[in-house]
Amino acid sequence: MTDPHETQAHEPVEDSLRQVMDLLARHKLVESLVHKQAMPRHELVESLVHKQHLVELTKKLDTLHPADVAYILETLPLEERMLVWDLVKADRDGDILLEVSDAVRESLIAAMDNRELVAAAASLDTDEIADLAPDLPKDVVQELMKSLDQAKRAQVESSLSYDEDSVGGLMDYDFVTIRADVTLEVALRYLRFLSELPPHTDKLFVVDRDGRLTGTLPLKRMLVHDPDAHVAAVMSDDPVLFHPSDPASDAAQAFERYDLVTAPVVDAQNRLVGRLTVDVVLDFIRSESEQDMLQLAGLQEDEDLFTTVWKAAKNRWLWLAINLCTALVASRVVGAFEGSIEKLAALAALMPIVAGMGGNSGNQTSTLVVRGLALGLINKDNAKRILTKELGIALLNGSVWGSVMGVVTYLLYGNAPLGGVMAAAMMLNLLVAALAGYFAPSLIVRSGRDPAFGSAVLTTFITDSMGFFIFLGLATVVLL
Amino acid sequence: MTDPHETQAHEPVEDSLRQVMDLLARHKLVESLVHKQAMPRHELVESLVHKQHLVELTKKLDTLHPADVAYILETLPLEERMLVWDLVKADRDGDILLEVSDAVRESLIAAMDNRELVAAAASLDTDEIADLAPDLPKDVVQELMKSLDQAKRAQVESSLSYDEDSVGGLMDYDFVTIRADVTLEVALRYLRFLSELPPHTDKLFVVDRDGRLTGTLPLKRMLVHDPDAHVAAVMSDDPVLFHPSDPASDAAQAFERYDLVTAPVVDAQNRLVGRLTVDVVLDFIRSESEQDMLQLAGLQEDEDLFTTVWKAAKNRWLWLAINLCTALVASRVVGAFEGSIEKLAALAALMPIVAGMGGNSGNQTSTLVVRGLALGLINKDNAKRILTKELGIALLNGSVWGSVMGVVTYLLYGNAPLGGVMAAAMMLNLLVAALAGYFAPSLIVRSGRDPAFGSAVLTTFITDSMGFFIFLGLATVVLL
Numbered sequence: 001m002t003d004p005h006e007t008q009a010h011e012p013v014e015d016s017l018r019q020v021m022d023l024l025a026r027h028k029l030v031e032s033l034v035h036k037q038a039m040p041r042h043e044l045v046e047s048l049v050h051k052q053h054l055v056e057l058t059k060k061l062d063t064l065h066p067a068d069v070a071y072i073l074e075t076l077p078l079e080e081r082m083l084v085w086d087l088v089k090a091d092r093d094g095d096i097l098l099e100v101s102d103a104v105r106e107s108l109i110a111a112m113d114n115r116e117l118v119a120a121a122a123s124l125d126t127d128e129i130a131d132l133a134p135d136l137p138k139d140v141v142q143e144l145m146k147s148l149d150q151a152k153r154a155q156v157e158s159s160l161s162y163d164e165d166s167v168g169g170l171m172d173y174d175f176v177t178i179r180a181d182v183t184l185e186v187a188l189r190y191l192r193f194l195s196e197l198p199p200h201t202d203k204l205f206v207v208d209r210d211g212r213l214t215g216t217l218p219l220k221r222m223l224v225h226d227p228d229a230h231v232a233a234v235m236s237d238d239p240v241l242f243h244p245s246d247p248a249s250d251a252a253q254a255f256e257r258y259d260l261v262t263a264p265v266v267d268a269q270n271r272l273v274g275r276l277t278v279d280v281v282l283d284f285i286r287s288e289s290e291q292d293m294l295q296l297a298g299l300q301e302d303e304d305l306f307t308t309v310w311k312a313a314k315n316r317w318l319w320l321a322i323n324l325c326t327a328l329v330a331s332r333v334v335g336a337f338e339g340s341i342e343k344l345a346a347l348a349a350l351m352p353i354v355a356g357m358g359g360n361s362g363n364q365t366s367t368l369v370v371r372g373l374a375l376g377l378i379n380k381d382n383a384k385r386i387l388t389k390e391l392g393i394a395l396l397n398g399s400v401w402g403s404v405m406g407v408v409t410y411l412l413y414g415n416a417p418l419g420g421v422m423a424a425a426m427m428l429n430l431l432v433a434a435l436a437g438y439f440a441p442s443l444i445v446r447s448g449r450d451p452a453f454g455s456a457v458l459t460t461f462i463t464d465s466m467g468f469f470i471f472l473g474l475a476t477v478v479l480l
Numbered sequence: 481m482t483d484p485h486e487t488q489a490h491e492p493v494e495d496s497l498r499q500v501m502d503l504l505a506r507h508k509l510v511e512s513l514v515h516k517q518a519m520p521r522h523e524l525v526e527s528l529v530h531k532q533h534l535v536e537l538t539k540k541l542d543t544l545h546p547a548d549v550a551y552i553l554e555t556l557p558l559e560e561r562m563l564v565w566d567l568v569k570a571d572r573d574g575d576i577l578l579e580v581s582d583a584v585r586e587s588l589i590a591a592m593d594n595r596e597l598v599a600a601a602a603s604l605d606t607d608e609i610a611d612l613a614p615d616l617p618k619d620v621v622q623e624l625m626k627s628l629d630q631a632k633r634a635q636v637e638s639s640l641s642y643d644e645d646s647v648g649g650l651m652d653y654d655f656v657t658i659r660a661d662v663t664l665e666v667a668l669r670y671l672r673f674l675s676e677l678p679p680h681t682d683k684l685f686v687v688d689r690d691g692r693l694t695g696t697l698p699l700k701r702m703l704v705h706d707p708d709a710h711v712a713a714v715m716s717d718d719p720v721l722f723h724p725s726d727p728a729s730d731a732a733q734a735f736e737r738y739d740l741v742t743a744p745v746v747d748a749q750n751r752l753v754g755r756l757t758v759d760v761v762l763d764f765i766r767s768e769s770e771q772d773m774l775q776l777a778g779l780q781e782d783e784d785l786f787t788t789v790w791k792a793a794k795n796r797w798l799w800l801a802i803n804l805c806t807a808l809v810a811s812r813v814v815g816a817f818e819g820s821i822e823k824l825a826a827l828a829a830l831m832p833i834v835a836g837m838g839g840n841s842g843n844q845t846s847t848l849v850v851r852g853l854a855l856g857l858i859n860k861d862n863a864k865r866i867l868t869k870e871l872g873i874a875l876l877n878g879s880v881w882g883s884v885m886g887v888v889t890y891l892l893y894g895n896a897p898l899g900g901v902m903a904a905a906m907m908l909n910l911l912v913a914a915l916a917g918y919f920a921p922s923l924i925v926r927s928g929r930d931p932a933f934g935s936a937v938l939t940t941f942i943t944d945s946m947g948f949f950i951f952l953g954l955a956t957v958v959l960l
Contacts, residue, residue, distance in 0.1 A: 224674060290851065464836075
């Protein structure tokens with residue numbers, strides 16, 4: 001793999017997109033003119049003006065970085081997307097498939113036949129093939145595996161055996177190794193002999209006869225040290241390293257903390273098995289944070305902006321179903337107090353405020369707890385202090401906003417006891433919210449789910465139901 | 481700046497944390513024993529056993545990477561944090577201050593006197609000083625600036641003049657330049673003469689006599705090409721580059737797309753003024769996504785897990801105040817239908833379901849739109865299609881979930897017209913939700929605010945109020 005950005009022209013991708021859209025529009029104009037005049041289509045295909053725009057478009061696409069083509073494909077509606085996809089040179093298909101989002105990838109793969117897919121995938125590195133494989137038809141994967149030599153097949157199989165959120169799932173096999181007992185001079189000559197280094201190479205991996213990692217040799221050090229020095233004397237002998245089974249999120253934190261560009265991956269016997277690079281880590285971090293955002297809104301996976309209504313709706317159903325269930329339970333709590341509401345309809349108007357403020361406040365707590373857990377900032381020793389702090393904040397906020405709402409209620413309804421009930425319910429529900437926001441994430445973690453996803457549902461469920469119960473219950477006891 | 485990870489021992493940071501906490505606990509035990517026995521404190525300070533744990537702790541801290549010390553400081557409650565901070569060697573203060581979160585940084589700076597602060601900051605690179613300066617007392621910054629030579633002072637001032645979310649705010653001044661007309665041999669000799677290269681150096685910047693950027697020379701290429709070749713022949717002459725005023729988020733996207741490690745920053749005359757590195761970009765991406773998460777929950781800034789209740793409460797007030805206002809408006813909508821609710825209290829129990837489902841569905845739409853806007857995937861040409869799709873999904877989901885709730889309502893209350901009203905209101909409110917989720921982000925963007933923050937409030941406000949209005953209004957017309 002070469003680094004295409006080093007060799008290709010660079011202009012803002014938005015400009016490229018505009019040019020592509022312009023060419024597409026002109027192409028469509030010709031098509032529609034033809035359509036209106038009922039010119040036979042086969043003549044059209046031959047017509048010069050028609051071809052011209054597509055030729056220009058193809059040329060334009062050839063100059064673009066695969067990531068930029070991917071971006072353009074993602075912004076285009078299905079029909080135009082397929083037109084552009086057909087114009088992309090076949091030998092770039094693989095790289096582009098790697099860059100597009102999962103949803104768009106699916107639409108592109110669906111438009112290719114098996115032969116094209118095998119050819120596209122075969123042009124990739126083994127770790128990239130493994131990334132692509134789960135989205136490919138089974139017979140394509142089989143054919144692909146047959147076409148690889150044994151070493152590469154073993155790499156793909158090993159990559160596929162690791163979880164995609166583990167270091168093994170992210171690592172590549174593209175590294176340069178060197179022995180500790182040679183001089184820098186020899187090492188430099190060896191590099192020149194290789195004639196090309198893998199992307200992102202910032203260090204060589206120093207291994208012994210059995211392939212065990214003994215250190216790393218940053219290129220920077222090679223360049224500034226005396227060529228007669230031995231690798232052993234210049235290398236770093238306790239580098240940051242990873243194991244294939246390490247969670248990718250741990251590796252991402254280490255890359256951030258120690259400002260790494262590449263890092264070796266070793267097995268239990270300390271044998272070098274792969275390499276992590278910062279670009280993959282960057283993609284991982286970005287996709288994790290995007291997934292968190294989508295999950296917070298209850299979207300199970302990334303949605304192509306142009307997928308079918310049916311598919312998109314299904315993507316959103318789980319969340320809506322869960323929320324319908326929790327809302328139904330909360331509704332039954334209100335139902336239990338229908339007698340009170342009949343007597344004092346103001347309760348119905350006020351109860352959403354109590355529930356809503358609890359939900360907002362509880363989600364503030366749970367967001368901080370989820371983040372603290374993710375960063376490893378919360379442990380046995382400080383957990384109690386954090387809970388105490390959250391309860392303190394709830395008490396303070398409950399007094400402040402409870403009083404405000406108490407006064408507002410009194411002003412609206414001229415009913416002082418109702419104002420008092422409002423204030424008390426608000427205060428109590430904020431305390432409930434602090435407890436819910438604090439305990440919900442740990443409960444979700446213990447159940448083995450992603451706390452970012454479940455915490456909001458669970459917290460809101462508790463603050464809604466309890467908010468209704470506390471407010472309507474208090475009102476029934478005090479006022480009626 | 482050296483890369484400390486290359487020279488320091490590496491063990492999981494959680495292990496280090498446990499050791500530190502253990503030493504702290506043993507230290508505290510001695511203190512409390514002394515306290516109980518009322519031994520005079522000055523004797524204690526002299527006592528061997530007391531000192532011993534602190535000496536051990538100091539040693540331990542000395543072996544840790546600044547980022548690991550920062551992590552430990554963040555997990556410790558205020559008192560222990562200050563104890564550990566005092567033990568950290570003064571010459572590492574600056575690096576550690578850069579690594580901790582804003583909230584924790586504040587607590588550490590508050591514990592230092594001006595002399596210490598000037599010394600800590602003076603040990604940093606100029607771009608790092610600029611990062612720290614906004615958090616330092618004004619007189620410290622003045623003294624610090626006086627202590628710098630003119631070139632460095634100019635760099636700090638220029639860094640400070642850029643927005644912290646712009647390329648200028650993230651760039652450093654740590655790069656190696658070379659002329660195009662020398663041979664690689666000469667370039668390599670020059671590097672050896674430098675004896676150390678800036679962190680992350682993966683390429684040299686090729687400039688002409690006037691400091692204008694003419695290309696970049698990747699170290700990788702230097703190593704594999706013939707030493708007699710000229711830089712001009714080997715360099716990449718159209719590299720990805722940035723301007724100081726470019727938004728940092730654009731640069732982050734480019735780093736992701738083109739897998740960059742470093743990139744040159746040039747002014748309007750193409751003169752080289754700085755350098756962006758992937759570690760800074762990584763930190764930017766992480767902190768942006770964290771901020772988005774915190775903002776979604778209405779937390780204005782990062783909260784130290786141990787800040788005072790008062791400060792934390794203030795951090796959360798704006799959000800709660802905004803939500804109280806919107807909840808009050810929604811409550812007045814319900815208030816307008818109090819007459820209907822008195823007659824049929826079931827309405828009060830059912831109305832939160834209509835509002836809640838609208839809110840959830842609307843936020844799914846707005847999350848996708850916010851994301852599409854952030855990634856530049858939505859433009860004039862495809863906007864209408866996206867809206868049509870969202871309305872289609874709302875129609876489908878409205879039919880499905882509206883029917884479900886209509887049936888459930890009928891089963892619960894044995895009231896068929898009420899079930900019909902429920903179904904219709906749900907359907908209508910999901911359409912409202914699609915419109916709100918689609919238009920809210922663009923409105924917020926146009927008002928110059930962060931769409932991730934305001935979209936949820938605005939969408940929920942609309943779906944709540946309209947949900948109540950549609951359901952109660954329909955019920956009043958149809959049923960009463």
